[in-house]
Amino acid sequence: MTSPIIQTEKLCHTYSAGTPFEHRALIDVDFRAYPGELLGIIGHTGSGKSTLIQHLNGLLKPTSGRVLVEDRDIWESKAATRQARFRVGLVFQYPEYQLFEETVYKDISFGPRNMGLDEKEIDRRVRQAAAFVGLPDKVLDQSPFELSGGQKRRVAIAGVIAMEPAVLILDEPTAGLDPIGVAQIMDNIRDYHAAKNAAIIVISHSMEEMARRVDRLVVVNDGRIPLDGSPREVFAHRAELEAMGLGVPRMTRVFQRLKALGADVDSSVYTVEQAKEAFLSAFRRKGAM
Amino acid sequence: MENPILKTESLTFSYPAEEGSKLVLEGVDLEIQAGSFVAILGHNGSGKSTLAKHMNAILLPSGGKVYVAGMDTTDEEKLLAIRRTVGMVFQNPDNQIVANVVEEDCAFGPENLGVPSDEIRKLVDDSLRVVGMYDYRRHAPHLLSGGQKQRIAIAGVLAMKPRCVVLDEPTAMLDPIGRREVLETVKALNESQGVTVVLITHHMDEAAQAGRLIVMSEGKVISDGPPRQVFQQVELLRSVGLAVPETVELLYELNQEGFSLPLDALSDEACAQTLYQLLSKD
Amino acid sequence: MALKDITLGQYFPGDTLLHRLDPRTKILLAVFYIVALFMARNALGYALLALSLIVAILISRVGFQAVFRGMKPVFFIVVFTAVLNLVYTPGAGEPLVAFWIVRIYWEGVRTAFFMVLRIMLLITCTFLLTYTTSPILLTDALETLLGPLKRLRIPVHELAMMMSIALRFIPTLIEETDKIMSAQKARGADFESGNLLQRAKALIPLLVPLFISAFRRADELAVAMECRCYHGGEGRTRMRQLRYVGRDYAALVLGLGLCIAVWALNRLGVF
Structure with missing residues (x-):
């Protein structure tokens, strides 16, 4: 694989260090994103995901550890920090404000x-x-x-x-929009991705939304990254995800139930499209018998 | 007791002068029965929020009538009576909390109504218990989560002992945990407190939990019935920019392949059962 | 930027005698104290006033450290006043110090010392009031105490409501400022360098969204308040009734006693 366009090494961030409100938001996080990839970050509110993304363009300074953008430590000089701001574009939640x-x-x-x-x-x-x-x-x-x-x-x-950032990070870009609005924004993002081969990092609460759009999922929980992989791999850890206050997409739940009922189906599906195919192939298998 | 609690008669509304005074509501006729749980679904700009704002006289009709428990909303004398009958919860929890202590905020409504002090205390405690925020009564609202803030907003409305609560996209700004908290509170409100609930939303899964679902588009009601029935109209809903729950979507897609499955599976279980029957049939 | 570190209307929750006093009593006590402070003419009076404040701080358990911390921002004013008094007070006898055009007399030293003491006691007294009284109680108390002014058509209730809403929204707006600042920084905004004019200009991308958002919030809040049947102060009741109890009367008598004592000590004419 090519070298990462952005990575963190043992990144730690502690808020209000040395006070009674001390809070370790990130603990030894090794995060990587590669050029041209569509990456999703999931985690509940307070998991540390917002703190993580604010490190990626130098808005927050690590308590310890390093952040590298295009193999360069973004805190090595003032110029490097400023450069990181432009190479890594960050769209906050409700950016219209x-x-x-x-x-x-x-x-x-x-x-x-x-x-x-x-x-x-x-x-x-x-x-x-x-x-x-x-x-x-x-x-x-x-x-x-x-x-x-x-x-x-x-x-x-x-x-x-x-x-024209090489990495475009969007925090909940579709929050509060109706299905048409969601589809439009996601298409816009995909167009940019296709045209510039930029790495796209999307943060979202909606598993279904994520499942449809990303190549890789990174799960943030309690300041660490317990799960990292393709949606199929990540959604295989249903119990862990649920324990973190997250969950798996609806289709995964339905098909896991279907399998538990005794049907011979692929229960790793996570989109309606995949579910349809999985069902049809199971149905054909039955017919062939 | 007068049934229905909310009633609109050929309700039309347009904002004065702005944008060529396009009609936002074009003749809405609705009756909402006391004690029911109704969801109103629609895309942004469908008129659903405008309709909600007519339900306690924040907006007054340009044409037609709105009745709250039999009271005409244009009757200024009845304004306070209308507002204590129908409480409103809005989208942004931050912008509806008045005080910087939870219980103080909750007391705001009854205080405005001139309820005696000791009764207010009881109303506040009861309402905070219903939404499960009693233990936070002395907290500062700005330090709470979105879901908790929204529950406080609900408690604040509840303390006025309304017969009906209208919630205008109460979960739009919340994360999944907050969304679940609020939805459960809303359901409890309806089931154990007997309060009529009108939930405005664009989340299919929330709408699916109501007893009755009204779909709005372009200022009109385009579908009205139990969610199981409404969601079967997949094409209609898609044509107005709405989606259906994924479970229904899957069954619909399978029907396109030649199956003829009923499109009423709103729960994971119902969907799995429908599919299982097909696979286990000999 | 340490926006989050700003704490307005600082209040140290507690359950001491001072915390439990009716907020109106505390405001009145502060008023008595300030009156006494301006009446004091000699060292004995000041000593009594300083001593009573020290006792009050001890009772409140907020700690002297917190009091000194609060003093920091006004330090400059205190020093400035001291220097002015020191230099400009004319004296009858020989100057203590004389160089160039500066003449410092014994009277100057005395006035400067008492002036500094007076300012410090005044500030400490008001701090103690806000440290031991929650902002919302303070607002309530002001509304009741100023109630009679309603007859003069002064909108006391409205002012109190405005104050409590402001207190409610300050943290929200601070948080919002932080957010907008980060968002603009992510677009390359620079709030930290350049000369004064450039810095002022750099604030536009922060202030415009902040104002727009504040107006939007005000709008929504107004509707939400109306929905909860707010229609001004008329016919409004309060959940928490303020009630004077024994300790309040005792405290008020003590406060009045303090004024009389200072007045009496003035007659002794020491210093």
């Missing part, structure tokens, strides 16, 4: 401008980012505050995409 400019265009250009790019390059990036998230040109001159909730969120995501 960070919009502040008079026009959509200006807001999207905030990141590229901070990078010190020239006007022509900024213009190219703004227009391209807007296209990635499906914002029509006429919207660019509007105030972001006149847009609908879903559109605002896409403007905010475009604001990060315009920095």
